[in-house]
Amino acid sequence: MTARQQPKNLWLGRWGFILAATGSAVGLGNIWKFPYMTGEYGGGAFVLVYLACILAVGIPVMMIEIGLGRRGRGSPIDAIRRVARESGRGGLWSLLGWMAMLCGFMILSFYVVVAGWSFSYLWKTVSGGLVGSEVGDMAAIFAANNADPWALGGWSTLVTLITLTIVGKGVQQGIEKSVSWMMPGMVIMLAIMIGYAMLSGGFGDGVDFLFSFEIGKLTSEGLLAAMGHAFFTLSLASGAILTYGSYLPDNASIARTTFTVAIADTLVALMAGLAIFPVIFANGMDPAAGPGLLFMSLPLAFQAMPFGSVFMAIFFVMLSMAALTSAISMIEATVAWLNESKGISRIKATCGAGIVLWLLSTLAMLSFNLGADWTIAGKHAFDWLDYLTSRFMMPLGGLGMALLAGFVLRHEIFRSELGLSNTQHALWLFMVRYVSPLGIMLVFIDSLGLMDL
Ligand code: PFF
Ligand code: NA
Numbered sequence: 001m002t003a004r005q006q007p008k009n010l011w012l013g014r015w016g017f018i019l020a021a022t023g024s025a026v027g028l029g030n031i032w033k034f035p036y037m038t039g040e041y042g043g044g045a046f047v048l049v050y051l052a053c054i055l056a057v058g059i060p061v062m063m064i065e066i067g068l069g070r071r072g073r074g075s076p077i078d079a080i081r082r083v084a085r086e087s088g089r090g091g092l093w094s095l096l097g098w099m100a101m102l103c104g105f106m107i108l109s110f111y112v113v114v115a116g117w118s119f120s121y122l123w124k125t126v127s128g129g130l131v132g133s134e135v136g137d138m139a140a141i142f143a144a145n146n147a148d149p150w151a152l153g154g155w156s157t158l159v160t161l162i163t164l165t166i167v168g169k170g171v172q173q174g175i176e177k178s179v180s181w182m183m184p185g186m187v188i189m190l191a192i193m194i195g196y197a198m199l200s201g202g203f204g205d206g207v208d209f210l211f212s213f214e215i216g217k218l219t220s221e222g223l224l225a226a227m228g229h230a231f232f233t234l235s236l237a238s239g240a241i242l243t244y245g246s247y248l249p250d251n252a253s254i255a256r257t258t259f260t261v262a263i264a265d266t267l268v269a270l271m272a273g274l275a276i277f278p279v280i281f282a283n284g285m286d287p288a289a290g291p292g293l294l295f296m297s298l299p300l301a302f303q304a305m306p307f308g309s310v311f312m313a314i315f316f317v318m319l320s321m322a323a324l325t326s327a328i329s330m331i332e333a334t335v336a337w338l339n340e341s342k343g344i345s346r347i348k349a350t351c352g353a354g355i356v357l358w359l360l361s362t363l364a365m366l367s368f369n370l371g372a373d374w375t376i377a378g379k380h381a382f383d384w385l386d387y388l389t390s391r392f393m394m395p396l397g398g399l400g401m402a403l404l405a406g407f408v409l410r411h412e413i414f415r416s417e418l419g420l421s422n423t424q425h426a427l428w429l430f431m432v433r434y435v436s437p438l439g440i441m442l443v444f445i446d447s448l449g450l451m452d453l
Contacts, residue, residue, distance in 0.1 A: 025262075036291055039286075045217045063418060108331055119159060121145075128309075204278075231390070335353055
C-alpha cells in the first residue's frame with residue numbers, strides 16, 4: 001500500500017515507542033530547565049508563550065518527525081534523503097538530518113554534565129553530606145560540587161558510560177528494555193513526590209508566579225527562549241524523535257502517540273514548577289538563580305521536612321532516570337547512522353560516538369572549574385552548547401521540517417503516514433504550512449531586533 005521501506009529494527013511491544021519517546025521528552029528539560037527559565041523570564045508570561053509554542057509548533061513538528069522517520073525507516077540523514085527522493089527532490093534536504101544529528105550530539109554533551117549533578121546530589125544525600133545545611137550554604141555547596149574537575153568529570157563520565165552501555169545493547173535489548181522499567185518507576189516516584197509536596201503546604205506564591213500573566217514581563221529574549229524550549233522539551237529537531245519514529249510499527253497512530261507524549265511532557269514540567277517555586281518563595285530565595293536553581297532550592301526544602309533525606313533520595317533517583325532515558329535518545333541518531341549507513345557494528349559505532357561525546361562533554365564540564373575563564377562573548381562552552389542548539393539549531397531545523405512537509409513532499413506521503421480524517425489533515429497542514437513557520441520566523445526576526453512587537 002505504501003512506499004515505506006522495510007525496517008531493520010522495530011519496537012517489540014505495543015508500548016515500546018510511547019515509553020521510549022516519553023522517556024526522551026521527559027527529562028532535565030522539564031524538571032531542571034523549565035523551572036529556572038520560568039524564573040529568569042518572569043513567570044506566567046513565559047509559561048503562556050511556551051504553551052502556545054508547544055501547541056502551534058511542537059505538536060505539528062513532532063508529527064512530521066515521526067512520519068519522516070517511519071516513512072524513511074532510517075537515521076535522520078537517510079530517512080529524510082529517502083523521503084525527499086520519493087518526492088523527486090534532491091538529497092540536499094538531508095542536510096536537515098545532519099543538523100538534527102549534530103544538534104542531539106551537542107545537547108548531550110552538556111546534558112551529561114547536568115545529569116552528573118543529579119547523580120552527585122543523590123550521592124550527597126545518601127552519604128549524609130547535605131544534613132544540617134541552611135539557605136546560605138546551598139550556593140556554596142553547589143559551587144564546591146562544581147569546583148573539582150575530577151569529581152565533576154567523574155560524574156558526567158559515569159552518566160556517559162551508562163548511556164553508552166544501554167545504547168550499545170541495541171534498540172530492543174538496550175533502549176526498549178531500559179525504558180520499560182525506568183518509565184513506570186519514574187511515574188511511581190513522581191506520584192510519591194507530589195503527594196509529599198502537597199503535605200508541605202504553601203503553594204500560593206508558587207502558583208501565582210507560574211500562572212499570573214503579566215504582559216509587561218514578556219521580552220523578545222523570553223519569546224525566543226520559549227520557542228527554543230518547546231523544541232528542547234519535546235526532543236525535536238535533534239534526531240531523537242525521528243530516529244525513534246523509524247522503529248515505529250506500521251499500524252501505530254502517529255497523532256495519538258504525539259499527543260500522549262506532548263501532554264505527559266507538559267504535565268511533568270508544570271508539576272516540577274509547582275514543586276519548586278513554593279519552596280523558593282517560602283525561603284526568600286531568588287527565582288532567577290539560573291541553572292543552579294533546582295540544586296539549591298529543593299535540597300533545602302527537603303531538609304526542613306520529615307523524612308526529608310528519604311524523599312530527597314527518591315527525587316534524585318527519579319531525576320537521574322529521567323536524564324538517562326533522554327540521554328540515550330540523543331545519541332541514538334548518530335549510532336543508527338554509523339550502523340545503518342556506514343555499516344559499522346553497533347558496538348563500534350557506540351564506542352566511536354562515545355569518545356567524541358566524552359571529549360565535548362569534558363569541555364562543557366570544565367566551564368565550571370578549570371575553564372572558568374575560557375569564554376567567548378561572555379559565554380562558556382557549556383552555555384554556548386545550550387545557546388546554539390536551543391536558540392538556533394532546533395528552531396531552524398523545525399522550520400526546515402515544516403517547510404519540507406508542508407510544501408515540498410508529495411501530499412500522499414503524510415496522508416498515509418498520519419492517517420488523519422480530512423478535516424484533521426487540513427488543520428495539520430495549515431499549522432505546518434503557515435502557523436509553525438511564521439511563528440518560528442516571527443520569533444527569530446523579533447529577536448534580531450528587526451521588528452518591534
Ligand atoms: N527532551 C529532553 C528534556 O526535556 O530533558 C531533552 C532532549 C532529549 C533534547 C532528546 C533533545 C533530544 F534529542
Ligand atoms: Na522535556
